[in-house]
Amino acid sequence: MNQSVRAVHPSWVALPQQQTDKPTVLAFLLARFPAISESIWRQRIQQGKVHWQDGELITELTPYRPAQRVYYYREVVSEPHIPLQERILHQDAHSLLVFKPHFLPVTPGGSFVNECLVARLRARTGIDSIVPVHRLDRDTAGVMLMSVCAASRDAYHGLFRDRKIHKCYQALAPLTPALQRQVPQGWLSAPIGWTVKNRIERGEPGFTMRVVSGVPNSHSEIRLLAVKDDIGLFELQPITGKTHQLRLHMQSLGMPLLNDRYYPALQPLQADDFSRPLKLVACELRYHDPISGEPRHISCDGFAAELESGC
Known part of the structure; x- marks a missing residue:
């Protein structure tokens, strides 16, 4: 762990055009980032760690400037x-x-x-x-x-x-008991497919998502490609791009992903276990480059070899 780590590159926040009740930049920052104490913001400003886009330093009394960007350096006591x-x-x-x-x-x-x-x-x-x-x-x-x-x-x-890009993922997940009885071991000659459409909204706590009733706002196409024991290798194509969409759609099929720390139940906060990654990988992007017009097809390894070796 490295102590007292400061970001090498600044973050920035745009000051809204219509803001009228914040006379200073400091007042805006205090309202915008309530988790950061006033004393910390004052310390950052006094140390020259908050500035405009052109590098001009912001003071504790600098007036609010609508539609301008404020740059600041994030800091943490220690960084994993x-x-x-x-x-x-x-x-x-x-x-x-x-x-x-x-x-x-x-x-x-x-x-x-x-x-x-x-x-x-x-x-x-x-x-x-x-x-x-x-x-x-x-x-x-x-x-x-x-x-x-x-x-x-x-x-x-x-x-x-404009949905002019093709995205493909692979995932590993335990099969439902019904699927275990239905499908053979190995690669399926005719993959089994699902079209999943439902409504995804912010959950509680706020960094999670949940499926709710209502007009669908998410869509994924999912196929089971191969089986080893009770684990399936899935191909997933997100048609929409909601946060945690593929994880929730697999859960909605009764097959949450292996090593998912959020779904179906949020796990207690703990240090990362690098030997147990979430079994989800974005393995392919395919599109025509909008500048050169050249076709791009970039891929990385999925989980086929891992499935065959026993996960």
């Missing part, structure tokens, strides 16, 4: 080390395609400031403009698309916004 390595799979002037390992967050949050994918990639490449184009849970591994150039960033966001 993730002993797993990201990999760069493709790089060009506009984008990066990378493999994110299990347990590594994509962006700073909670106890993590520098032990995150974005910070590692910026340090490794020297490119400070790298940002993720989409989400991937800390517990999930797999292929991610990152934007390198601000001018072309919206074009890559458009791949997801």
Whole structure:
């Protein structure tokens, strides 16, 4: 554990245009981040760790400026080390395609400031403009698309916004008793499929999600590919992109993922067990690059070999 860790790169927050009841930047920060005490914010400001986009320092009396970005450095007393390595799979002037390992967050949050994918990639490449184009849970591994150039960033966001990108995941989960009686061992000559559509909303506590009644806002296509003992190898294609969607959709089928710490029951908070990762990996991205027009098909290993060796 490294003590008193400060983020190498600043985070930022945009000041809303319509805000009228916060006369100073400090007043806004106190309201926006209630979990951070006033004394900590004052200390950060006094130490020059809060500034405008152009580097001008913000003081405790600096007036609120609508629509401007405030930059600040996140700090934690100690930061866990993730002993797993990201990999760069493709790089060009506009984008990066990378493999994110299990347990590594994509962006700073909670106890993590520098032990995150974005910070590692910026340090490794020297490119400070790298940002993720989409989400991937800390517990999930797999292929991610990152934007390198601000001018072309919206074009890559458009791949997801307009559903012009194909995403494929693999997962391992215990089969229901009914499926265990129905399917043979090994690779299935005719995979069994499910179309899952339901409504997902924020749960309690707030970092979890839940399926509720109502108009569906999530959609996944799921197929069982192979079986070893009571464990199935599944292919999952998220049509929509709700938080924890695939984990909840597998749970709704009665087959929660192996080593899921959130579903079906939230496990007590404890240190990461790197020998027991969530058995979910984003194993494939396929799209036409919006800048060059070239086809991109990037993949990583799924769980086939692990299933065959006995999980």
